[in-house]
Amino acid sequence: MGVHIGADRGEIAETVLLPGDPFRARWAAETFLDTPRCVNEVRGMLGYTGTWQGQPVTIHGTGMGMPSLSIYVNELIRDHGVRTLIRIGSAGAMQTGVNLRDIVLAMSASTISTPSRAILRDLNYAPVADFGLLTAAHAAARAIGAQTHVGGVYSSDTFYDERPELDAELTRHGTLAVEMETAELYILAARHGCRALSVLTISDHLLRDEALPAEEREKSFAQMVQVALRAAFTD
Ligand SMILES: O=P(O)(O)O[C@H]1O[C@H](CO)[C@@H](O)[C@H]1O
Numbered sequence: 001m002g003v004h005i006g007a008d009r010g011e012i013a014e015t016v017l018l019p020g021d022p023f024r025a026r027w028a029a030e031t032f033l034d035t036p037r038c039v040n041e042v043r044g045m046l047g048y049t050g051t052w053q054g055q056p057v058t059i060h061g062t063g064m065g066m067p068s069l070s071i072y073v074n075e076l077i078r079d080h081g082v083r084t085l086i087r088i089g090s091a092g093a094m095q096t097g098v099n100l101r102d103i104v105l106a107m108s109a110s111t112i113s114t115p116s117r118a119i120l121r122d123l124n125y126a127p128v129a130d131f132g133l134l135t136a137a138h139a140a141a142r143a144i145g146a147q148t149h150v151g152g153v154y155s156s157d158t159f160y161d162e163r164p165e166l167d168a169e170l171t172r173h174g175t176l177a178v179e180m181e182t183a184e185l186y187i188l189a190a191r192h193g194c195r196a197l198s199v200l201t202i203s204d205h206l207l208r209d210e211a212l213p214a215e216e217r218e219k220s221f222a223q224m225v226q227v228a229l230r231a232a233f234t235d
């Protein structure tokens, strides 16, 4: 039992899916896992452990932003022996060819700053996905017919950003989407020798006035969870 995760060692699987939203963790666990059991509710950050096709899986919220994700991922790796971490998040599209409901597999994540800045200092470290998870997720997404893009995302510290010129440069440099956690997830996974990937669903568009209606979100997010689970257990 740690500071922010109330589970005992052994109650969390080696493979963890990480939505920002703790209610998405509960929904995904109840929808996709057999015998899901709540293993954490400290501060309302829900975590569930169950099985998928006989394989143990935990689905645990991270909260929004890299400082929050960093707390949970550090404790999952250090205190619970987690080895495979797959974020299942929402993101805003930054390219005209990326549409609502599409899946984005984050090959890399640009940032201005992360909680690891104090360690990396002046190094512009390039956070990247685990190649095996990335290729497995791509195959899984194709297999279920999901519209999928693979490329770079931007992990922002601010949801309400006031730098339109930054968004424009990110778009000009091919960034597919913006979200708020992937860069730190990839850095922590690299530091601890773990596998990580972000599977994202486009929930809104930065170049067009579009957003996914609330009632459609769940159905779209289902594809992302399926992709993450299939990728986690592809040899
Ligand atoms: O849907 P989640 O996983 O929370 O991800 C995105 O949504 C939140 C902002 O609304 C940020 O956490 C961002 O990364």
Ligand SMILES: O=c1cc[nH]c(=O)[nH]1
Pocket (backbone or CB within 6 Å): 090, 091, 092, 093, 159, 178, 179, 180, 203, 204
């Ligand atoms: O961080 C996020 C997530 C979804 N949509 C956005 O525009 N930003």
